[in-house]
Amino acid sequence: MDVxxxxxxxxxxxxxxxxxxxxxxxxxxxxxxxxxVREHGVHIRSVWGDFDFQPESVVRTCSEFAQSGRxxxxxxxxxxxxxxxxxxxxxxxxxxxxxxxxxxxQNGIDIEPPVAxxxxxNRVVSxxxxxxxxxxxxxxxxxxxxxxxxxxxxxxxxxxxxxxxGALFEAGGVPLHLSKDIVRARWLKLVWNAPFNPLSAxxxxxxxxxxxxxxxxxxxxxxVMEEVLAVAAAVGYPLDAEAIERNLxxxxxxxxxxxxxxxxxxxxxxxxxEAILGNAVRLARAKGVPVPHLETLYALLLQVDQxxxxxxxx
Amino acid sequence: MDVxxxxxxxxxxxxxxxxxxxxxxxxxxxxxxxxxVREHGVHIRSVWGDFDFQPESVVRTCSEFAQSGRxxxxxxxxxxxxxxxxxxxxxxxxxxxxxxxxxxxQNGIDIEPPVAxxxxxNRVVSxxxxxxxxxxxxxxxxxxxxxxxxxxxxxxxxxxxxxxxGALFEAGGVPLHLSKDIVRARWLKLVWNAPFNPLSAxxxxxxxxxxxxxxxxxxxxxxVMEEVLAVAAAVGYPLDAEAIERNLxxxxxxxxxxxxxxxxxxxxxxxxxEAILGNAVRLARAKGVPVPHLETLYALLLQVDQxxxxxxxx
Numbered sequence: 001m002d003v004x005x006x007x008x009x010x011x012x013x014x015x016x017x018x019x020x021x022x023x024x025x026x027x028x029x030x031x032x033x034x035x036x037v038r039e040h041g042v043h044i045r046s047v048w049g050d051f052d053f054q055p056e057s058v059v060r061t062c063s064e065f066a067q068s069g070r071x072x073x074x075x076x077x078x079x080x081x082x083x084x085x086x087x088x089x090x091x092x093x094x095x096x097x098x099x100x101x102x103x104x105x106q107n108g109i110d111i112e113p114p115v116a117x118x119x120x121x122n123r124v125v126s127x128x129x130x131x132x133x134x135x136x137x138x139x140x141x142x143x144x145x146x147x148x149x150x151x152x153x154x155x156x157x158x159x160x161x162x163x164x165x166g167a168l169f170e171a172g173g174v175p176l177h178l179s180k181d182i183v184r185a186r187w188l189k190l191v192w193n194a195p196f197n198p199l200s201a202x203x204x205x206x207x208x209x210x211x212x213x214x215x216x217x218x219x220x221x222x223x224v225m226e227e228v229l230a231v232a233a234a235v236g237y238p239l240d241a242e243a244i245e246r247n248l249x250x251x252x253x254x255x256x257x258x259x260x261x262x263x264x265x266x267x268x269x270x271x272x273x274e275a276i277l278g279n280a281v282r283l284a285r286a287k288g289v290p291v292p293h294l295e296t297l298y299a300l301l302l303q304v305d306q307x308x309x310x311x312x313x314x
Numbered sequence: 315m316d317v318x319x320x321x322x323x324x325x326x327x328x329x330x331x332x333x334x335x336x337x338x339x340x341x342x343x344x345x346x347x348x349x350x351v352r353e354h355g356v357h358i359r360s361v362w363g364d365f366d367f368q369p370e371s372v373v374r375t376c377s378e379f380a381q382s383g384r385x386x387x388x389x390x391x392x393x394x395x396x397x398x399x400x401x402x403x404x405x406x407x408x409x410x411x412x413x414x415x416x417x418x419x420q421n422g423i424d425i426e427p428p429v430a431x432x433x434x435x436n437r438v439v440s441x442x443x444x445x446x447x448x449x450x451x452x453x454x455x456x457x458x459x460x461x462x463x464x465x466x467x468x469x470x471x472x473x474x475x476x477x478x479x480g481a482l483f484e485a486g487g488v489p490l491h492l493s494k495d496i497v498r499a500r501w502l503k504l505v506w507n508a509p510f511n512p513l514s515a516x517x518x519x520x521x522x523x524x525x526x527x528x529x530x531x532x533x534x535x536x537x538v539m540e541e542v543l544a545v546a547a548a549v550g551y552p553l554d555a556e557a558i559e560r561n562l563x564x565x566x567x568x569x570x571x572x573x574x575x576x577x578x579x580x581x582x583x584x585x586x587x588e589a590i591l592g593n594a595v596r597l598a599r600a601k602g603v604p605v606p607h608l609e610t611l612y613a614l615l616l617q618v619d620q621x622x623x624x625x626x627x628x
Contacts, residue, residue, distance in 0.1 A: 202516055203617040214620060216613035223606070292537070292606035299530035300614070303517040306528060 001164060002056075004029060004065055004072040006091055008037070010133045010141045012078030015105060015149070017044050017053035017141075018172035019076070019165075027057040027065065027072070034060055036138035045136060046143035048173055062094035071096060074125075074165065077115075078105045081275035088118040097121045101161045103151070105129055107260070108275025109190050110283065112154040124154040125162050126182040128189050132257065148175040152182030187232040188239060190280060192247045193259075194228045195221035197276050198297040200262035202304065209256035212248075220293065222248060227291040231280055234287040261301075268308055273301045315478060316370075318343060318379055318386040320405055322351070324447045324455045326392030329419060329463070331358050331367035331455075332486035333390070333479075341371040341379065341386070348374050350452035359450060360457035362487055376408035388415045388439075388479065391429075395420050395589035402432040411435045415475045417465070419443055421574070422589025423504050424597065426468040438468040439476050440496040442503050446571070462489040466496030501546040502553060504594065506561045507573075508542045509535035511590050512611040514576035516618065521570035526562070534607065536562060541605040545594055548601040575615075582622055587615045 001024045005016035008028045020026040030037050041054040059065040065072070072094055079085050091102065101123040104112055116124045128150040136142040151166050153159050158178050170176045179185045199211050199221060211217045225244045232239050264271050277298040284291040315338045319330035322342045334340040344351050355368040373379040379386070386408055393399050405416065415437040418426055430438045442464040450456040465480050467473050472492050484490045493499045513525050513535060525531045539558045546553050578585050591612040598605040 199614065199617065202614050204518065204621055206617060206621055210620070211617065214613075214617050216609075217617045220610055220613035223609075293610050295530075295537075296534055296607050296610040299528075299534035300513065300516050303513065303520060303525065303528050303531045306524070307518055307520055 001025070001073050001168065002071060003027070003074045003076055004059075004062070004070075004094055005076045005078065006062065006094070007077060007079035008033065009078060009080070010135045011105060011129055011131070012076060013042055013053075013135075013141050014044060014046075014131075014133055014143055015078070015129065015169070015174070016055075016076055017042055017051070018174055019168050020053050020055070021051065022168040022171035024168055025056045026053075027059065027070065028055040029059050029062065029065065031060060033138045034058060040139055043140045044143065045140070047145060048143065048147065062091055066093045072100055074101045074103055074161065076103045076105060080270070081106050081108050081111050081272050082270050083274060084270075088114055091115075092118070095119055095122060101125055103127055103165065104154075105149075106275070107193070107272050108279060109186050110279040111275055116154055123159055123161055125151060125159075125165065126154040126186065127151045128182075128185060130189075134263075148177065150177045150179050150182070150185050152179035152185065155183055156181055181237075184232075184237045184239070187228065187237045188243060190232075190276070191225050191228050191239065191243050192251070193276050194280065194294065194297075195224035196251065197259045197261035197272075198224075198301055200259045201265040201271065202297065202300055205258070205262050205266045207256035207258055207262075208251050208254065212252045218248070221251075224293045224297065227284070227289075227294050228280065230289050231284045231287070231291060231294075234289045235283050265304065265308070268312060270309060270312075271301055271305045273298065273305050277301060315339070315387045315482065316385065317341070317388045317390055318373075318376070318384075318408055319390045319392065320376065320408070321391060321393035322347065323392060323394070324449045325419060325443055325445070326390060327356055327367075327449075327455045328358060328360075328445075328447055328457055329392070329443065329483070329488070330369075330390055331356055331365070332488055333482050334367050334369070335365065336482040336485035338482055339370045340367075341373065341384065342369040343373050343376065343379065345374060347452045348372060354453055357454045358457065359454070361459060362457065362461065376405055380407045385410060386414055388417055388475065390417045390419060392419045394584070395422050395425050395586050396584050397588060398584075402428055405429075406432070409433055409436060415439055417441055417479060418468075419463075420589070421507070421586050422593060423500050424593040425589055430468055437473055437475055439465060439473075439479065440468040440500065441465045442496075442499060444503075448577075462491065464491045464493050464496070464499050466493035466499065469497055470495055495551075498546075498551045498553070501542070501551045502557060504546075504590070505539050505542050505553065505557050506565070507590050508594065508608065508611075509538035510565065511573045511575035511586075512538075512615055514573045515579040515585065516611065516614055519572065519576050519580045521572055521576075522565050522568065523570035526566045532562070535565075538607045538611065541598070541603075541608050542594065544603050545598045545601070545605060545608075548603045549597050579618065579622070582626060584623060584626075585615055585619045587612070587619050591615060 038058040103125040105127040132145040352372040412435040417439040419441040446459040
């Protein structure tokens with residue numbers, strides 16, 4: 001299987017490397033680390049064991065990939081979900097209609113529709129990575145904890161290509177779950193992400209433990225989860241209310257963790273506001289579901305994100 | 315009139331100095347600036363004109379004031395409203411039952427009850443300062459803009475001492491409003507404070523203009539104002555809904571302003587979370603008024619405040 005990883009941040013590089021370990025021919029689209037990775041490849045430091053990964057090819061754009069005469073069976077898209085990142089335009093040159101499958105290994109809710117609409121003849125696979133992973137330097141990724149992947153066809157089902165991808169991940173030691181109902185799985189992940197990413201960021205950088213130890217913020221996390229369940233139900237994905245208790249208990253017991261949004265904020269990087277909150281708020285408004293807690297967090301994050309972008313620009 | 319200013323931050327020092335300008339004998343209770351103020355007095359830089367102010371006496375505690383044989387007709391209390399500042403215990407040694415009036419020139423809602431309960435024989439005057447004022451150094455205060463004061467007896471009415479205080483402020487050039495219904499006036503001020511203090515702080519330090527220029531945060535400000543009106547009405551202070559439009563329009567047009575909570579956050583100082591949000595949220599809960607936006611801001615501010623206190627503690 002030929003794979004092109006688009007968005008070779010920590011998540012894309014790590015899971016691309018795992019696919020390569022299992023025998024896939026994996027190319028990387030890199031921007032900042034292009035020269036380094038082309039010369040030295042990638043080094044993965046992982047709780048599952050360190051390893052090196054030499055990509056099949058390293059390119060700067062999908063056009064460059066296509067012009068080199070290569071083709072991908074699968075594009076592994078691990079770009080951040082930001083308003084100024086045009087996923088469709090970025091991947092289009094590497095998408096062969098009816099042939100290339102597109103795996104979106106990205107955060108958030110309702111992120112697949114633009115890609116599915118732009119490439120109606122192509123399989124869109126939607127994936128969730130439950131992992132704690134960071135870029136540790138040029139061409140170097142540090143995998144700290146967790147690592148499970150959930151895959152499923154968008155909007156539903158499990159196709160052959162999804163099974164083959166899953167088998168490659170599993171062969172590389174990645175705990176895998178195939179879901180016939182990946183949108184529901186995204187909503188279930190949002191039950192945790194919707195409170196803990198914003199709270200940890202809006203508090204200026206605190207851990208999940210600090211949130212759970214403070215009664216009002218912990219109660220707020222619960223109310224945000226209730227709103228996520230209400231929106232999910234309204235758009236056709238009723239979730240078991242027990243998910244709230246389970247998520248809160250797990251969070252109280254797991255080791256203190258800084259969310260990706262918290263780390264982005266602390267590093268002055270743009271935040272995935274729309275994927276994690278904005279899309280859910282828009283769906284809620286379209287369905288007339290009141291989500292005042294989500295709306296408050298969303299408004300605050302937009303303001304913070306604007307400040308971050310202003311600081312970065314100036 | 316003999317006045318002891320308790321809490322000689324920028325607000326207390328400035329308004330104490332204005333009373334002295336009009337002929338009151340004003341003493342200051344200082345902690346950090348004690349030695350400097352005792353030796354050099356106070357310098358006020360003000361848009362209304364600079365002036366110096368030599369306090370009648372400078373003390374470190376109310377006991378010291380009482381032991382010096384002095385007595386105050388009025389205690390001007392301008393302490394920050396924080397859980398770890400015990401207003402009643404601080405002022406008790408300087409309160410002569412039935413004689414000393416207590417002017418609370420402090421932020422927030424529902425801050426008078428503990429003082430009124432502790433000193434049932436004393437007049438409690440409640441005051442609001444609408445001003446932009448900062449400490450500019452030891453014994454130096456910079457008055458940048460505005461300055462209006464609203465005074466009234468707590469819980470209602472206008473007594474002679476309030477009129478005399480008002481007359482002294484006016485003689486010093488302070489725009490003054492006497493209110494028979496000071497609790498209502500506090501709620502009216504909260505219509506502005508409840509959204510703009512938290513939003514400016516939670517966004518990591520942004521101005522009122524930045525908030526008004528961003529549609530979702532501006533809409534959030536409106537919803538928070540609506541909740542404040544609902545709580546005020548439930549506790550017996552129905553406000554004219556037109557206050558919302560007026561506050562939003564004024565904010566959109568006034569020059570960009572950083573709220574006191576925003577400045578406290580940026581300086582790493584504890585935030586007046588309870589006075590500005592906690593008390594309103596508690597009243598709302600007691601009356602069964604839903605205030606999800608206020609609750610969300612409150613929970614986030616508690617978490618931020620805990621982080622600030624943790625950082626300050628080491």
